[in-house]
Amino acid sequence: MTVHLKDIAAYTGVSIKTVSNVVNGNYEHVGPETRVLVLDAIKKMNYKPNNAARHLRKAQVSVLAYAFPDLTNPYFADIGNAIAVEGARLNYTVLLDYTFSERDKELNILAGMSPHLIDGLILDSHALEVEDIRQIESGGPIVLLGERLFGAPFDHVLIDNTAAAYSATRHLIEVGKRKIAVIGAQKARSEAPSLRLQGFMQALSEANMPLDSSLLMDGGLWHRADGAAAMQELLKRKRADWPDAIFCFNDLMALGAISVLGAAGLRIPEDIAVIGIDDIEDGRYANPALSTIEPDKKEIARIAVQMLIERIKGQRTHTPESIYVPFHLHARASTLGRQAEKS
Amino acid sequence: MTVHLKDIAAYTGVSIKTVSNVVNGNYEHVGPETRVLVLDAIKKMNYKPNNAARHLRKAQVSVLAYAFPDLTNPYFADIGNAIAVEGARLNYTVLLDYTFSERDKELNILAGMSPHLIDGLILDSHALEVEDIRQIESGGPIVLLGERLFGAPFDHVLIDNTAAAYSATRHLIEVGKRKIAVIGAQKARSEAPSLRLQGFMQALSEANMPLDSSLLMDGGLWHRADGAAAMQELLKRKRADWPDAIFCFNDLMALGAISVLGAAGLRIPEDIAVIGIDDIEDGRYANPALSTIEPDKKEIARIAVQMLIERIKGQRTHTPESIYVPFHLHARASTLGRQAEKS
Missing domain, CATH: 3.40.50.2300 (Response regulator)
Known part of the structure; x- marks a missing residue:
């Protein structure tokens, strides 16, 4: 036995329009007592909305x-x-x-x-x-x-991940870095690494800098430990082969890299600069403070x-859209040096 | 019209015991078909359990x-x-x-x-x-x-917050610190600060060290920014009045303090040692790595x-209990120095 809007209207003595308004969560023209009356009836009569389901949920x-x-x-x-x-x-x-x-x-x-x-x-x-x-x-x-x-x-x-990575790489080039490693460059289920790698390569190419694929490091699960492991891997190479900057595809890996550089007694950014993406608070309080790209x-x-x-609410019914929001570069001590922290 | 378990039993043709088992989420002795039959009836008849309510929820x-x-x-x-x-x-x-x-x-x-x-x-x-x-x-x-x-x-x-704070303070004294500031010592809605302060004072007292109340700093909301602000406050004093160690009542404030010490060019722990409580991953990758107390x-x-x-499930019905779990001290570079990180 299916219960319809009209059955609820008959039972409560209000109009079908009013019942429909309650079912759809449009309370603008429904007084609180009527609303409670109708909601009670919906419950008591075990009314099951069909395609109106999501509106009832809203009400619920x-x-x-x-x-x-x-x-x-x-x-x-x-x-x-x-x-x-x-x-x-x-x-x-x-x-x-x-x-x-x-x-x-x-x-x-x-x-x-x-x-x-x-x-x-x-x-x-x-x-x-x-x-x-x-x-x-x-x-x-x-x-x-x-x-x-x-x-x-x-x-x-x-x-726009490609533009964000371009912007980070461009910043490293502007502060004078010429041998930039990437941590987090591996193929993954997410498109983020490949989109970011495109932006990285675009900035190198614009600056006529060659791509050295030996500096593209895997970032595992993109955790601190993964950034630390990749940094340790790089420092095991001959000093002449070390990069002068690291672009980590997120801040967590950058924090892992900073901890390894600090423990090794290297100067950031003089020996090796570091930049990330995400602008998490941890990076703002890192030692030195982490330069990064902030998605808004x-x-x-x-x-x-x-x-x-x-x-x-059924107010948006057209074809789904992709909306791109802005990002911002925050240049801090990990690329600009300590004097940046005083400013 | 109130629906009782016996009504559902009569309607479905199963025993009251079986209905009760379903209502209470005990499915061990109830076949899947019976279970569905009873759950359907509960729904159809709009059965409202009273004190058995939470058991039905479990089932749901x-x-x-x-x-x-x-x-x-x-x-x-x-x-x-x-x-x-x-x-x-x-x-x-x-x-x-x-x-x-x-x-x-x-x-x-x-x-x-x-x-x-x-x-x-x-x-x-x-x-x-x-x-x-x-x-x-x-x-x-x-x-x-x-x-x-x-x-x-x-x-x-x-x-046991008092014992945890005692243990952290004791560690600072053991590495030779004699002038220990606290960040996060203010009165708060939580008992954590006062319990931790008790442990701090107990350790000082055991070591015959006087309590200097000018070194008990407010920690605001216990965020990184609060730890940084308190640390800056301390560094504004005459150098002779600086503490030689900071016990922050959580790791976030300790990370804020470390960032200020780093930016000021001070050596951790040689000039000022830092310890926290919580053992969050951020601290393990801090520069230097943060000593802390880890609640299990x-x-x-x-x-x-x-x-x-x-x-x-109704398997636990006795008077509520307070259960205390262990905590562990992790001594790292922020109190032991860099050589600790090599080990």
């Missing part, structure tokens, strides 16, 4: 989730923080769910996006393929972050939350 | 939440990580919810602990009082972490998840 929970791969990387904590602040501003609770970069965990989050739990998902996927997401009978809208799943049928917020994290969060809520 | 969602105050402090990310791993091992999804240390946000999380959302909560509260929690018609069991809400009627997992975070997570699930 006002909860978003942010699923991200790695809780130990402060970059994702910064993004989560910004999403939670933006969500709170718009009266949504934001739950954080992290996936260990594992395919099963990411699939579970998609499958678990049930009407009772969350209204929509901001997903920084590190394991799923486009087909996985298509096949899941998803419970609500999704906005993607990060350098994967290009071409998936979802809104996507990201930065607040803007990423603001746009992602806004697009997601618009999808949830 | 298998979701725990960890609510913590500060996403930008990696200590909480480490704990969240360990809780998520432990939860996953026991087939629970762990949602993370953070509270900005705000009372309203913490109240919301308690109030929002509804049957459909989560089964139980691990709460590191930084704002609620015992009375707040008592007054909330909580949806499920709670386990507390951290140095607040002593005497609340919940299981509680923590470390895996053990905290393991015990908290275990106690919570036992409460959810």
Whole structure:
């Protein structure tokens, strides 16, 4: 026995339009008593909305989730923080769910996006393929972050990684460095390394500097330990073969590299300069302070939350878009020297 | 019209005992078909369990939440990580919810602990009082972490903060330091500062060292910036009044202090040694590596998840307990000098 909007209208004595407004979370023209009356009836009569499902969910929970791969990387904590602040501003609770970069965990989050739990998902996927997401009978809208799943049928917020890497490399060349190593250059499930490598090579080529592939180092999982290991590897070579600068494809690896340089008694940036990407707080307080590229994290969060809520409310119905947000270069002591910290 | 277990038994044709098993999530002796039959009937008949509520929830969602105050402090990310791993091992999804240390946000999380959302909560509260929690018609069991809400009627997992601070101070004295400043000593809503101060004073007193209250510095929100500000404050004094060691009541403040010492060209630990508490990864890769006290975070997570699930399943019914887990001193280069890093 299927319950329809008209049954709820008959039962409560309000108009079908009003019931529909409540089901769709449009409370502007519905008084609080009517709202409670209708919600009670929906519950009592076990009304199951069909394609209106996501609107009912909105009425029910006002909860978003942010699923991200790695809780130990402060970059994702910064993004989560910004999403939670933006969500709170718009009266949504934001739950954080992290996936260990594992395919099963990411699939579970998609499958678990049930009407009772969350209204929509901001997903920084590190394991799923486009087909996985298509096949899941998803419970609500999704906005993607990060350098994967290009071409998936979802809104996507990201930065121009090639331009960002170009900008970091260009800065190292401008401070006089001529032999630049990269840490994190390996092929990966994410497109980030290859996009960043393109920007790196573009800057070298513009400066007529040859690409030395022996200076392109693997960065493992992009953790501090991986940056430290790659740096140690480089320092094992003959001193004449050492680079004079390291471009790490994230700040965590750069912090690992700095710790190895410090322990070896080398001067940063005089002997070897270091630059990262992400602008996590750890880098701002590193010793010396880490130069980096800052993706505009607040803007990423603001746009992602806004697009997601618009999808949830049915206010955004057109073809998914990819939105590129700005990034900024922060030149600090790890490339400019200590005098930079006094300024 | 209230629906009772016997009504569901009559409707489905299974025994009351079996219905009860399903309601309580005890599926060992219930075949999958019977389980589905009973769960369908529970839904169709709109059965509302009373004090058995939390057991039904268990059957429904298998979701725990960890609510913590500060996403930008990696200590909480480490704990969240360990809780998520432990939860996953026991087939629970762990949602993370953070509270900005705000009372309203913490109240919301308690109030929002509804049957459909989560089964139980691990709460590191930084704002609620015992009375707040008592007054909330909580949806499920709670386990507390951290140095607040002593005497609340919940299981509680923590470390002996006085002993931990004693151990850190003792280490500074053993490496020859005689003028030890504290950062983070202010009165706070948490008991952590006063408990740690007790341990600090105990170690001084044992070594016949006087307490110099001008060396007890405020630590604000215990972030890197607060540690940096307090360190700058100390360095503004006459050089003769400088401390020869800094005990920061968490690692973040210690990293802030190290960045200021580094920028000022001072040698760590020769001029001023630094030690923290928490053992976050940032400290292990600091320049120099940060000595610290490590609360056994895996053990905290393991015990908290275990106690919570036992409460959810009704396997744990006795009076709430406070469980103290071990801590460990890690002496690194920020107190032992660079040669420590070679070992």
